[in-house]
Amino acid sequence: MTVIFVENLNKKFGPNHVLKGVDCHIREREVVCVIGPSGSGKSTFLRCMNGLESITSGSIVINKHRLDDSKTNINLVRQEAGMVFQHFNLFPHLKVIDNVMLAPLKVAKANKDEARAKAEMLLAKVGLAEKMEAFPGSLSGGQMQRVAIARALAMDPKIMLFDEPTSALDPEIVGEVLTVMKDLANEGMTMVVVTHEMGFAREVADRVLFMDQGLIVEEGSPDEIFSSPRNARTQGFLSKVL
């Protein structure tokens, strides 16, 4: 079943045409990695999928919600599509556990004991049960990003969007975040991951999209993209990063 439909998506920032007609369908339980050079529009593409960027033209349908329809309640879409940011964006004034509990309590109106039990379970899952009562400022980058993943999972999203989740991390702690993401992929979460981690894309992705200059230039299985890219721009990019 297809859960994300993106058709002829265009996005302009003033005169800057960032997305020039992106088409993409993503199935349930699929893990899609989006790669490409800086400025190719991959983050903008991802941010359009939960309404953090408005759409200039085209359409996006997430789980039957039309994002280009102004009557759609964007907050409902966001509950179904969790987002993890490059810079974590944890709430520094709240303890780790309260970061994870905030949306269940204030958006889903869950009761406090249930929300807490769930947050404890999620933090244990990302390996941070012992950091529940800490403030984000006392955590390492890798720990913060794992909390951010737990926070996004707390709303039981059907889709997870990752915007360069390891780009702000020191190389030696990238692995701990990728491990959590791999587990999530193995559990069958539908994931769209904008990343520079080619190893992760190769190992975990079902499909890799290569974007350049606002378009999906090439897509295919990791093997097709990494071993035998057909497009000259994909070849050029991969020859620099691999």
Next chain:
Amino acid sequence: MFRAFDWQDLIPLAKGAWLTIQLCAMSGILGVIFGLILGIARTSPSRIARWISTIYISCVRGIPILVIIFFIFFGIPLLFPGLELDKFTSAVIALTCFAAAYVAEIVRGSIEAVSRGQSEAADALGLNYWAKLRYVVMPQARKIMVPPGVGFIIGLVKDSSLVTVTGLVELTHAGNIVTNLTGDPIMTFLTVAAMYFVICYSISLLGRLYEKRTGIQVDPLKLPEPASV
């Protein structure tokens, strides 16, 4: 006909100081309430709210406070003939109008100083505008707005001396009266100055206490501990 400044003169000065405290407490509290509303409106997604608050803030900031005091004191009774305002009420209204505009700018600046990523993270979790403001943005903005807010309230105490022109016997006016009785402006106004100083310094101590109690729990310069996998 003059007599020397003595301890008895402290009584009218203390009464004046008490009136100044009441005046500033009321206009300070009301100014903060309206300032919060205006400051939030100034950053709201609603164009009309932004528009109204921007016009108000620009107008008030472009008018000398003395003109506002005169306008409220002399203008309101003419505009609304049935309305009788005593000197204290009109002084509170004038200082509140003035304070609201400046507090609103402090609030706006503090809200905008909270990083955009915080707001995006709240959006991405599905929090609506009011939940985002209440649980994510304002708790962080509050810490940023306290120091300039306290500074402004201290300024308000000193600016409140301008309402002396309406004949309200606040601290400065009381000083004038005592000077006329004693002919000793040096001792009188030294006492008046000391009283203003005590009021302002107390506010700044309260502000520091509040900052300490609600301070950021984590030292931002602390190095992250080594990661455990």
